Amino acid sequence: MNAIEDIRRVARDPIEYARRYTNETGVRALGYFCSYTPEEIIHAAGILPVRLFGFGKKIVRADAHLQSYSCSLVRSALELGLSGELDFLGGMVFPHTCDSIQRLSDIYRMNIPFGFFEDIVLPVKLNSESAREYIVNLLAAFTASIERGFSVTVSDEALRRSLVLYNEIRDHLGALYRLRSRHPRLCSGADLHDVVSASMVMDRTGLAALLADLVGELSARAEGLGDDDARKRIILSGGICSHPDVYGIIEDAGGAVVWDDLCTGTRYFEGALDTTRPPLEAIAHRYVDTRVTCPAKHRSLTDRADSLAAMATEHRADGVVFLLLKFCDPHAFDYPHLKERLDREGVPSMLVEIEDTLPPAGQLMTRFEAFVESLG
Amino acid sequence: METIEKKPDSEKERRKIKSVARMKEIMTGYYIEAKGARQSGKKVAWITSGGPVEPLIVMDVIPVYPENHSAMIGATKMGGDLCNRAEEMGYSRDLCSYARSDIAAAVTNGGPIGGLPAPDFLVCCNNICGTVMKWYEAQARFFNVPLFIFDTPFTHTEFPDIARNYVRKQIFEYIAFLETVCGRKFDYDRMMEVGRLSVEAQRLWQAVLDTTMHRPAPMSAFDAFFHLGLIVTLRGTQVVVEYYTQLLAEMRARVASGISAVPNERYRLLWDNLPVWYKTKWLSETFAAHDACLVADTYTSAWSGQVEKLREDDFLESMVEGYSTIYLNVSVAEMARSVLGMIDKYGADGVVMHSNRSCKPYSLGQYDIQRIIQKERDVPVLMIEADMVDERVFSESQIGTRIDAFMEVVRSRKSG
Ligand code: SF4
Ligand code: SF4
Numbered sequence: 010m011n012a013i014e015d016i017r018r019v020a021r022d023p024i025e026y027a028r029r030y031t032n033e034t035g036v037r038a039l040g041y042f043c044s045y046t047p048e049e050i051i052h053a054a055g056i057l058p059v060r061l062f063g064f065g066k067k068i069v070r071a072d073a074h075l076q077s078y079s080c081s082l083v084r085s086a087l088e089l090g091l092s093g094e095l096d097f098l099g100g101m102v103f104p105h106t107c108d109s110i111q112r113l114s115d116i117y118r119m120n121i122p123f124g125f126f127e128d129i130v131l132p133v134k135l136n137s138e139s140a141r142e143y144i145v146n147l148l149a150a151f152t153a154s155i156e157r158g159f160s161v162t163v164s165d166e167a168l169r170r171s172l173v174l175y176n177e178i179r180d181h182l183g184a185l186y187r188l189r190s191r192h193p194r195l196c197s198g199a200d201l202h203d204v205v206s207a208s209m210v211m212d213r214t215g216l217a218a219l220l221a222d223l224v225g226e227l228s229a230r231a232e233g234l235g236d237d238d239a240r241k242r243i244i245l246s247g248g249i250c251s252h253p254d255v256y257g258i259i260e261d262a263g264g265a266v267v268w269d270d271l272c273t274g275t276r277y278f279e280g281a282l283d284t285t286r287p288p289l290e291a292i293a294h295r296y297v298d299t300r301v302t303c304p305a306k307h308r309s310l311t312d313r314a315d316s317l318a319a320m321a322t323e324h325r326a327d328g329v330v331f332l333l334l335k336f337c338d339p340h341a342f343d344y345p346h347l348k349e350r351l352d353r354e355g356v357p358s359m360l361v362e363i364e365d366t367l368p369p370a371g372q373l374m375t376r377f378e379a380f381v382e383s384l385g
Numbered sequence: 386m387e388t389i390e391k392k393p394d395s396e397k398e399r400r401k402i403k404s405v406a407r408m409k410e411i412m413t414g415y416y417i418e419a420k421g422a423r424q425s426g427k428k429v430a431w432i433t434s435g436g437p438v439e440p441l442i443v444m445d446v447i448p449v450y451p452e453n454h455s456a457m458i459g460a461t462k463m464g465g466d467l468c469n470r471a472e473e474m475g476y477s478r479d480l481c482s483y484a485r486s487d488i489a490a491a492v493t494n495g496g497p498i499g500g501l502p503a504p505d506f507l508v509c510c511n512n513i514c515g516t517v518m519k520w521y522e523a524q525a526r527f528f529n530v531p532l533f534i535f536d537t538p539f540t541h542t543e544f545p546d547i548a549r550n551y552v553r554k555q556i557f558e559y560i561a562f563l564e565t566v567c568g569r570k571f572d573y574d575r576m577m578e579v580g581r582l583s584v585e586a587q588r589l590w591q592a593v594l595d596t597t598m599h600r601p602a603p604m605s606a607f608d609a610f611f612h613l614g615l616i617v618t619l620r621g622t623q624v625v626v627e628y629y630t631q632l633l634a635e636m637r638a639r640v641a642s643g644i645s646a647v648p649n650e651r652y653r654l655l656w657d658n659l660p661v662w663y664k665t666k667w668l669s670e671t672f673a674a675h676d677a678c679l680v681a682d683t684y685t686s687a688w689s690g691q692v693e694k695l696r697e698d699d700f701l702e703s704m705v706e707g708y709s710t711i712y713l714n715v716s717v718a719e720m721a722r723s724v725l726g727m728i729d730k731y732g733a734d735g736v737v738m739h740s741n742r743s744c745k746p747y748s749l750g751q752y753d754i755q756r757i758i759q760k761e762r763d764v765p766v767l768m769i770e771a772d773m774v775d776e777r778v779f780s781e782s783q784i785g786t787r788i789d790a791f792m793e794v795v796r797s798r799k800s801g
Contacts, residue, residue, distance in 0.1 A: 074752050076770070078479060078742045083749075108515045111539055112749035115717035118541070119753055130538040130548065133511055133518055137558065140536070143551035150547060307518055307534055310526050336479050338745065342519030345475030346526065362477075 012223045013200055016211075020203035020253075023210040024089075027059045028097045030212060037099035037159065042086055042113075044272045044303065045104040045131055047148055047292050049282070052213055053171035054155045054163045056099065060209035061089060064251045064365060074116050080336040081365035082249065083109045090121045100125025100158065102151075105133075107305045107339050125158040127151060134307045135297045144293040152289070168288035174213055179278035181220035182208060186268065186275065188227050190324045192234045193242070193265035195227050198256025205273055206251070238265065241384045242325055246270040246317060246347065247332035248340050252367050255332065262377035268324040270317055271332075276301050304339035313343055314350040321356045327384045329358040330377075357384060400644060402608060404632045411624060412614055419447045420502045428505040428567060431524065433517045434617050435687070436510035437535060437708055439583050439700065440560060442621040443575045444567050446505075450618050451524075454501050455483035458490065459662030459774035461497045468775045470495070481743045482774035484520040491527060504528055506566045508559075510535040512714040514746045533562045537709040541716050544709060552705045580700025583621040584692060589629035590616045591689035596636040597680040598731055601645030602653070603636045606679040607669040608646060610660045616688045647678040652795050653732055656682035657724065657754075658739035658747050659773040664781075671785060675792040681731040683724060687712045690723075717750035721757040728762050735795040740770040742778060765798060767791040 019026045031038050038057040041048075048058040064081070070091040071084045089095060100123045103114040114128055129151055132140040152163050182205060189195055204223070208216055241264040245255075249272045256266055269275055280300030282291045301316050302308045321329060329351055333340050344360065351358045359380045367373060422429045430441050434452045441448045458464050464486050470493060471485035472478050486496070494500035507530060509521035518534060525532035535555055538548040560571045593612070596603050604612075612632060615625045639645075654672065656679045661668060672679060690712055696703040712723065728736065736758055741748045755766045769787060772778045 074750075076740055076742075076748060076752070079745065079749055105539055108746040109749060111515075112717060112746065114541060115750055116753060118716070119718055128539075128541040130541070132536050132538065132551065133515065134534045134536050137555075139551055139554040139558065143538075143547060146547035146550075150545070304519070305515060307522065310522055310532065333477075335477075338480060338516055339519060341477035341480055342484075342516075342523065344477070346523065348475060 012219050012226070013196075013204075015219065016207045016223075017200070017203050019207040019211055023059065023062070023206065024094060026207075027057065027210055030057065031097055034212075036212075038097070039125070040095055040098045040101045041103070042082070042110060043104045043106045044277050045106070045129075045296060045306075046102055047104075047129070047151060048213075049171045049175050049288070049292055050148065050152050050155065050163065050168065051102070052174070053167040053288075054152075054159060054161050055167075056155070056159060056161075057212065058209070059098070060206075061086060061095070062206075062249070062251045066092070068365075074120065078336055079109050080334050082334060082337075083113045085365060087113060087116060090117055095121075098123070100127070102127045102129065104129040105131045106303070107337075109336075109338070125155075127154055127158075131296075131306075133305070135302060136308050141293055141297050144296060145289050148289040148292055165288065169284065172282045172284050172288055172291055174217055176282050176284065177217045178208060178213060178220060179281065181217065181224050182278040184224045185220070185227065186278075188224070188231055190267045192231050193238050193240065193267055194234065195231055198260060198266040199253040202250065202253045202256060202273070205277060209273075209277065240265040241327040241381050242267045244268045244270065244317075244320055244324065244326045244329045245274070245332055246329055248334050248337055249273045250332055252332075252363065254370070255367060255373075258370060258373050259330070259377050259381075262374055263381040264328070264377065267326065268320055270301070270320060272303060275320075276303060304343045311350075314347050317347055318350055318354050318356075321351065321354065326356060328380060329356055330380070331358060331360045333360065333362055335362050335364050396648075400646070400648075402604065402632075402635065404628070404635050405611070407628060407631065408612060408614065411619075411628060415619065416498055419449050420498075422447050422502055429502050430506050430508055431501070431504040431521075432508040433510050433513060433521070435513040435708070435711055435713070436508050437556075437559065437704055438618075439579045439621040439704070440563055440571070440576065441508070442579045443572055444563050444569075446563075446567065447502075448618065449501050449504065451487040451501065451520075452483050453614060453618055454490070454496065454498075455486045455774055456660075456662050457498070458486045458496045459776075460665070462663045462776055463496055464663060464774035465777045467493075467495055468777070479742070481514075481516045481520070482772055483743065484516055484523075486774055487520065488523060488527075491524065504530055506530050506562075507532045508535065509533070510537060510708065512537040512708055512711050514713065514744065516745075531562070531566060533559060535559055535708070537714060539714055540710055540719070544706065548709070549705055552709050553702070556701055556704060576701065577697075579621040580695075581697045582623060582626055583700070584695045584697050586616060586620045586625040586629055587689040587692040587695070589626065589633055591686070591692060593629055593633050593636055594681065594686055594689070596633070596640060597646075599640045600653070600732070601643075601647065601650035602678050602680040603639035603644060603646060605646040605669065606656045606682040606685065607660070607665050609682060609685040610665060613685045613688065620688070645678070647673045647676065649676045650678045652677040652734045652792070652799065653680045654678065654795075655680070655724070655727055655731065655733040655736045656684070656739070657736060657751065658741045659684055659744060661739060661771045661779065662773055663776040664771070664779060667781065671788055672792075675788075675796075677735075677792060677795070679737065680733065681727055683712060683720075683727065686727075713746050717753055720750065721754045724754055724758060725761055728758065728764060733764060734799055735764055735791065736766045737791075738766060738768045739773075740768050742770065742772045743774065765791065765794045 071087040467486040470489035
């Protein structure tokens with residue numbers, strides 16, 4: 010399985026990959042932190058979009074800028090920027106997400122020199138015509154700004170090709186997820202996690218081919234597999250998961266992650282782009298109508314709960330594990346409501362609060378075992 | 386340690402702000418009216434503190450402010466219990482304590498006034514934070530009422546035309562929403578009048594705050610925290626204009642006869658962030674014991690900071706800019722510029738920054754602002770970590786020691 014080896018390497022050190030790639034090809038790269046980044050436009054400009062995580066870094070410099078009550082994503086993201094490791098990037102783009110990311114952008118702008126620095130102040134509500142129109146205008150302004158900042162032209166044709174490519178990538182990721190949901194043994198949770206993480210970093214054309222191979226390979230292997238997996242079917246829900254170890258611990262405890270509701274999961278790839286629309290409208294349409302909303306955005310009072318409940322039914326989940334980052338307001342606000350909804354649907358759930366690192370493996374193992382056992 | 390001279394009671398009496406009684410009367414009347422809305426057939430809307438309230442006044446809807454209510458919960462030291470209750474409901478301890486206490490108070494009818502009157506609908510403006518959107522979503526589900534989100538895009542560097550157009554459209558969406566939930570037409574003539582009153586009240590409020598430019602200051606930020614109530618809750622009504630006219634007259638009279646907030650004002654300080662509601666008295670006395678007066682703050686001026694952008698002749702249009710570019714909805718760099726401006730304006734000898742665990746948009750970035758202040762004005766800055774409502778995180782002895790040390794620095798700077 011060469012494809013998976015390549016992917017693992019990228020997922021282990023995405024920054025190293027991006028740095029090498031830009032050095033070797035001369036392609037410039039743009040860093041970002043949120044799944045509402047219009048990667049399609051960046052790609053169409055001939056620039057590599059690179060999602061940054063930064064977890065696992067020792068916090069040395071960021072403490073001088075951020076209080077202890079900011080989430081570890083924001084803290085490590087700042088550490089990454091201040092450490093100089095991102096100097097190879099051609100710039101940064103910050104879509105408006107939560108209060109903490111909003112301030113992170115300010116602090117970045119004040120402290121880290123970047124040639125190109127852009128905020129995309131997306132609307133927080135996605136259920137009005139004026140918001141849709143505003144997104145289209147923002148995307149047009151962003152495109153113009155990329156053209157100016159990088160002295161490139163982003164043609165309509167290039168945008169259209171980019172949209173087709175992104176549909177392909179997202180289709181493949183969806184196909185992999187569905188295969189895994191049918192046959193959880195096909196590939197480990199950690200591997201699929203790496204596939205999604207690497208997808209946000211790798212050269213997208215090469216990636217699409219790699220993913221196509223992977224889908225082919227796994228489909229072929231799925232042919233002979235029966236339905237003999239006795240493990241409990243688990244859905245992970247939360248913000249980002251950059252702890253591949255968590256999958257192994259759940260598996261050891263007798264569960265298997267079959268689906269997720271994560272920014273670094275289905276929220277990244279669900280929702281197709283309608284290529285019959287003008288490109289920027291198609292991107293806006295996906296944000297507003299087809300992808301699952303993130304808790305920092307509003308579409309309706311229940312859409313996240315509806316979508317989680319639907320996932321649980323469709324993927325025959327035995328339980329849901331909420332993996333929430335400490336100090337993450339948007340997710341923490343949704344949790345009681347989501348849990349209550351799952352309770353009503355008869356889907357048991359548990360909450361794991363994580364910081365920069367997971368709770369000790371032994372402790373986590375005990376909790377997962379207890380949870381899996383309780384699923385009967 | 387200097388000894389604090391024991392002043393005769395008449396002196397203390399002289400120093401008391403007389404308008405307080407009138408303010409209490411207005412607020413009591415207001416809450417009684419709000420709680421009696423069901424009987425009087427009036428509608429009640431819950432609205433965020435930075436939200437566009439004027440159209441509600443036009444529609445004769447009673448605006449109710451959960452944030453104001455949570456501040457009362459904090460001031461009466463009922464925050465810890467209610468926050469605890471919210472945590473039992475599954476809300477993380479790290480969430481904003483305004484939200485936590487409000488969510489718990491709604492379920493238990495807790496707090497100093499036995500809970501707020503239930504809303505007929507909710508109006509949430511995210512110009513202060515993203516928290517309010519999540520909080521109002523939760524309340525809209527709990528009360529099963531409609532929610533209108535007035536979305537004001539954040540300004541990192543500039544407020545572009547596309548954002549301006551988006552906000553402008555929402556003003557009309559907001560009015561259409563109000564017409565639907567209230568079942569009648571919006572009165573644009575009345576809007577003119579309400580807009581005029583709102584602008585007038587904001588000007589008066591700023592004038593009240595400006596009286597502390599005088600040395601010694603006739604009032605302190607702690608007084609401002611209290612008198613702020615009306616500009617938040619009832620701007621756009623006549624009573625607010627009358628009240629601030631009275632308060633302004635009282636402050637000017639105090640200036641004229643040399644009555645100061647702090648007996649021997651020698652040091653003038655600036656406060657940043659929300660008050661620590663359950664500790665205002667203690668903080669005020671602790672600083673006063675050092676002859677220090679907190680003469681101004683970044684918080685209470687947020688309700689008048691944009692008044693020059695508002696226009697009486699076209700209030701609705703000017704709301705676009707007025708509501709979108711308030712203090713919390715702009716970049717850290719811009720906030721730092723405001724703070725520097727206030728240091729100059731009020732002649733501050735030091736800055737006290739409340740690093741508020743509850744409020745990330747207000748607090749993240751304070752360390753950078755602190756460095757900018759030290760660099761640009763060479764003024765000492767004290768950072769105290771606390772929470773505005775949740776008294777469980779406040780350490781009086783620790784903070785007291787830090788205040789003493791800080792005042793030592795301020796003192797030596799001033800005499801040096
Ligand atoms: S959404 Fe949550 S995890 Fe993401 S940056 Fe904001 S607070 Fe941190
Ligand atoms: S205290 Fe801060 S987070 Fe809480 S409602 Fe106010 S602005 Fe929002």
